[in-house]
Amino acid sequence: MNISSVVIMTKPEHIQEVLESLEESGLCDIHFHDEKGRIIVTIEGEDVYEETFKLKAIQEIPHVMSAEMSFSYSEEELQKAINEFERVQKEQEVPEILENENIRAEEIVYKGHIKAYID
Template sequence: MNISSIVIMTKPDKIQEVLKSLEESGLCDIHFYDERGRIIVTIEGEDVYEETFKLKAIQDIPYVVSAEMSFAYSEEELQKAINEFEKVQQEREVPEILEDENIKAEAIVYKGHIKAYLR
């Protein structure tokens, strides 16, 4: 499941018409609008293709000047990040150099991989 927010701009005198079209479309949930013609909505989709279809449909609504995705959430991306974090946690070991009391901290130069670098 993906969820994205979209910022929609319309002319202030057309905002009620655009709001009505958005409500009738069933494409999104309206969360905010103001007298300057800004509307904030969220869309949901099973994947990015469904979200893109909905975004394009919103962009095609009469009197919509612009409609662009602002923020996106993807369960798939979240799960990938969680898996990567868990993998790093499982593989994590303290490098021997950090356990050696005979090596002074000043002798360690970090360059992305602590095990390989000593002065």
């Protein structure tokens, strides 16, 4: 599931018409609008292709001057990041110096990187 926020711009005199069109379209959820013609909505899709389809449809609504994604959340991206983190965790063992309970912290001299103790 992907969720993105979209900033839509229209002329102030067309804001009600654009809001009604957005509401009727079922493409998005409206969260904010102001008297200057700015509208903030969110769109959801199973993937980026569905979101892109919805964004293009919003851009085609009469009197929409611009509609651009602002922020995006993607479960797929999150899962990739989690998988990469878990892979790195498995590959990197904790250095012996950090596991040795007989070494006092005061005795460790930091040299800019823990790898200096491993190599």
